[in-house]
Amino acid sequence: MIGKINLVGTWELQLDEEKTGLQEPFNDTIALPGTTSHARKGKRNQSVNVDCLTDEYAFEGWAWFSRKFDIPAGLAGAGVKLYLERTRVTTVWIDGDELGTRNSLSAPHLYELEKPLTEGRHTITVRVDNTSYPTKGGHMTSRDTQTNWNGITGRLELQFYGTAFLEDVRTYPNVPDRSVTVKAKLVGASTGTVSVSAVCANGVSRHEAVARTYDVSGGDFELCYPLGEEALLWSEWSPNLYNLKLELQQNDVTTDIHESTFGLRSFRAEGSSFTINGAKTFLRGKHDGLIFPLTGFAPTTVEEWLQVLNTAKSYGINHYRFHTACPPEAAFEAADLLGIYMEPELPFWGTVTDETYDNHNEEEQQYLIEEGYRILKAFGNHPSFVMMSLGNELWGSKERIDGILKDYKAFDSRPLYTQGSNNFQFVPVILEHEDFYCGVRFSRDRLIRGSYAMCDAPQGHVQLGPQGTLTDYDDAILPQPGMGIIGIASGQSGTIQIQYGTEAKIVEADAAVGQLIPHIPVVSHEIGQYQTYPDFNEIAKYTGPLKARNFEVFKQRLEEKGLDHLAEKYHAASGQLAVDSYKEELEAAFRTKQLAGFQLLDLQDFSGQGTALVGVLDAFMESKGLVSPEEWRTFCSDAVLLARFAKYNYKANESFEASIQLRYLRPEPLVGFKLEWALAAGEAHLASGEAIASAHFSGDYVDIGRISFSMPDVRTMTKVSLQLRIAGTDIRKSYDLWIYPDGIEADDSGLNLFGALTAEAVALLEKGERVLIMPHPAELENAIEGTYCVDFWCYPMFRSISESMNKPVPVGTMGLLIDMDHSLFKLFPSEMHSTEPWRQIVENSVSIIMDGTDRDLQPMVQTIDNFERNHKLGMVFECKVGAGSLLVCAVDAEQAGQTIEGRQFLHSLYQYAKSEDFKPHATLELSRLRELLR
Structure with a gap:
């Protein structure tokens, strides 16, 4: 290149929603690079999107841009190309001569002028169309992510070349x-x-x-x-x-x-691992859909991407998978500087067909294939560009998909290729020409992540209960000899019903035969998806074209239910449970020797598809105040300590045993390191010890040894912390454990205890007595079943999908909000949020729907509902009924009493019901109580 002319600046603008053609003179101006929405051009959008953010100036149609420019004498007559870094479908005219049309969503639009430009003034006109895509475009055009914007972003320039x-x-x-x-x-x-x-x-x-x-x-x-x-x-x-x-x-x-x-x-892919320059690495990835709420489009400067990627790196992330998207060049440049492994993906989420399919669409598929070549040509030189995927959750012709892979590899052998992310779902395959496998299971029951939607059941171990830290996915990836053929998929050929995006879909599927045994690295797809309740303080942050009108609707719903005073507590309590769930999810991945990495969905919130607030960071990549980067890195980094033990709840004097391991992925050997461990209650150490071990190479999985001790002889329920640290390093870990006095019995003698609101119970209340009602959960109609884990992704989307598939609808709750200072918990001390002592209790409970009751009737144990229903849900509550005092607990006492933590809870509940502390303040009419307990 011998020179260039920058076309950044003020352009004339005309919006042509009906596509009638350019009507001169132009009627507006706009600064480019930019988008019509970000510049607030056109009609203001009054709609309210509840399932995603609302683009306040959404525009779809033709947008015409024009400006004049001058060619100096030194560049006159030279060869010239027009470079538009990122845009939609463009058609270009210079001095009225049409140069053609380009339609790449993922790579720059490059126009080569057939004749040189003369010295002096010229006019360029660009028409941008954001409707006539050859493909749907995935997250490159989705309103759920970066929006279907119109405009031109990044570099706009004329590039001049000599004769050679x-x-x-x-x-x-x-x-x-x-x-x-x-x-x-x-x-x-x-x-x-x-x-x-x-x-x-x-x-x-x-x-x-x-x-x-x-x-x-x-x-x-x-x-x-x-x-x-x-x-x-x-x-x-x-x-x-x-x-x-x-x-x-x-x-x-x-x-x-x-x-x-x-x-x-x-x-490279070597066996079951990825290596970088011969050293093993483990992909700690995040999903990215190019969500940038302040602009509605992906940034194109290195500085902006450095800020984003540095934030992710501070949370231990070393890998980005772009869902049906390819970021601009600046993202690769920033990743080059930071050492982050990038995986762009074709903008496709659907079925790859050939002539054997009735819905054969060769034109769309040829476009997508060419789009892949454009991505490779534009960004392939970046060292961070190490992987490439053909799309998200693809179906169709395995032969056609494998042929595309083969051709890409012949064209450019630098990145590793996968057929797609979670292709063929319940009947996965590994194709001849793919370098790594990315999915969620190897059959219906061979699961490689910890959580699933109900429509994808069975659910994962984080949802159903880890009861300790022993779970890994090694046997699911490589079944051991003698296990037999386990977990064959649905088994039928012909058709199968799957979740497809936000809907259900019938697809062709071959019958599963035998076991799928991977011989290439395995990456766990879109793990996590643990939802938190919205933080309504976030609404004020949406100062750009995207408005959080969905948050405003959720806030209004909560106000209408009279629960708005609990919003911040809902957010904090659900968020802490989500963090605990992510910890187990990530540690299970690190415990798995056969796993080569994972891709979170997500470190940040996902703004669309029902509004999925699944991040520990908000959509702006800013902290929600739930967990610090330093604490997150204790279970997501290139060196993770792991304690593997059977359970979290122990009797006094009971033996505790744990296997201590280190997943070490740093290049420097750690020879003769000293592990220091302690069992601590506050500042006091109840037990401690040391061990010496070595990690010689990156990728070492070090079995440091076993630790064992007897739990202290406590007189009250006590929370303790198992603390691990490698001396002289930043490598540490802690686990909360709970110890209970031995011999605790749930003594209900002396109580007016009933299983329902009987006539006798009513009579006692009318006489001013104290009454405890523990209805059997199965007999309550006006209730939501108990589940420990937070809701997966978001309730409205998966409720709709489950209904359309005739599958069980998700429970949709988001953990407990506990009045931890209440006297009820004098003998069962609790956090504000759900913790492991509550798991078995919650799973044997329901929460009573208490909508419309007074605000001062606040359950001591409240279940947080999702933002669509916003039920007021009480698992344990108290009130005055007539002259009497009533305590209601919707827990199956027989089942809860089977565990030490359940007995401790019942003991605390019964002792409170007998104590002078049991003095409820809120009142409830008897007729209303009958409705609640029907």
Whole structure:
């Protein structure tokens, strides 16, 4: 390139919603780069989206942009290309001459002018259409994520070239011989000379390779440039980048200079693991749908992406999977600088067909295939671009999908390829030409994550109860000899009903035969999805074109139920349970030796698809105040301590045993490290010890040893912490455990205890007596069943999907809100949120729907409902009825009494009911009580 003209600035604008054509003169202006929505152009959108954010100035149709520019004498007559970094479907005119149309959603639009531009003033007109896509576009165009914006973002420029120049420059690093192969095309000349130099200066060390000169021929050429034995490698730990300069000369005159960056790295799939430059790594990934609420489109500056990726890195993330999306170049540049492994994905979520399918759509599929080549050409030189996926949850022709993979690998062998993310769902396959597998199961029962929607049941171990930290997925990935063929999928050929996006879909499926045994690295897909209640303080943060009108609706619903005073407590309590669930989810992944990585859904909230507030960060990638990055990294980093024990609840003097392990993924050996452990109650250490072990290589799975001790002889229920630390490092971990006095019995003698609101119970209340009612959960109609874990993804979306599939509807609750200072918990001390002592109790309970009761009738144990229903749900509550005092507990006492924690709860409940502390303040009419307990 010999020069360029920047077209950033003020353009004339005309919105053409009906696509009638350009009507001059233009009637508005806009600053580009930008979008019509971000510039607040057009009609204000009055609609209220409840399932996603609302684009206040949503516009779909043709948008016409035009401006004048000047060509200086020095560039007149030179070859010229128009570069539009990121846009929709564009058609371009210069001085009234049409240049054609481009429709890539994922790569820059490049127009090559057939004739040079003369000196002086010219006019460029660009029509952008955000309706006529060859494909639906996945999260590149979805209103659930970055919106279906209209405009042009990123670089807008005219690029000028001499008579001879370099094109399609691609770099292929060779780690073993410390060199880089450069493939390019010489245009406009039959021969030339290329001078090559490379400098690495962004890391701790600096390295400059010896410059060399090569004779090249016209058309495609290839050269191998040695960097020297001292060349620096690129990885997540040392992201060393080389600035590569190619200078083309003709007869000792420079006609073109091409500059780019590359990293000397080898990212490979070796057995069940990924390696970077020969060292094992473990992918700690996050899903990304390009959600940027302040703009409604993905940023195109390195500075903005550095802020986003640095935040993710502070939470231990080293990998990004872009759901049906490809980010702009600045994202790859920032990832290059930080050492983050990137996986773009074709903008497709559907069925790949061939001529055997009735719904064969060759035009769309050819577009998607070409889109893949465009992504590879545009971003393939980035060392962070290490993986590529063909789409999300694809179905259809396995032969066609595998053929696409084969062709991509022949074109560009640098990234690793997968057929897609969670393809074929209940009947997964591994294709010949894919390098790694990304999914959620290997059959219906061979699960490799901890949570699932009800329509994808069986649910995962985090939802059904870990009861300790022993779960891993090794046997699900590689069934052991003698286990037999387990968990065959649905078993029928023909059709199968699946969840597809926000709907249900009937697809073709082959019958599952035998067991699918992976021989390539396995990545667990979209793990987590633990929802938190909305933080309505977030509404004020939406100062851009996207408005949180869904949050406003949720807030109004809560106010209408008279529960708005509990909003912040709902958020905090559900959020803490979600964090605890994520901890077990992530640790189960780290415990699995056969797993090569995971992809969270998500570290941040997902703004659409029903509004899925599944992040510990909000949609702005900012903290919700639930967990610090430092604490999160204790179970999500390149060195994770793991204690594996059977349960969380213990009797006094009971033996505790745990196997202590270290998943070590750092490049520096950790030889002869000292593990320090302690059982602590506050500042007091009740037991402690040390162990010595070594981690020699990245990827080591170190069995440090077993620890055992007797729990202290406590007289009251006591929460303790098992604390682990490797001396002299940042590697630590803690687990909460609970100890109960031995011999505790739930003594209900002396109580007026009833299983229903009987005539006798009413008579006692009328006489001013104290009454405890513990109705059997199965006999209550006006109630929601008890479940410990927070709701998966979000209730409205999966309620709808389950109903359409005739599957069980999710319970939809989000943990407990506990009045922890209440006297009820004098003998059963609790947090504000659900903790493991409550798991078995909750699973044997219901919560009574108390809608319409007075605000001062606040349950001591309240179940948090989802933002669609917003029921007031009481598991334990008290009130005055007539002259008497009533305590209601909707727990199955017989089942709860089977565990030590259940007996302790019942003991605390009964003792409270007998005590002078039992003095309810709220009142309830008898007729209303009958309705509640029907």
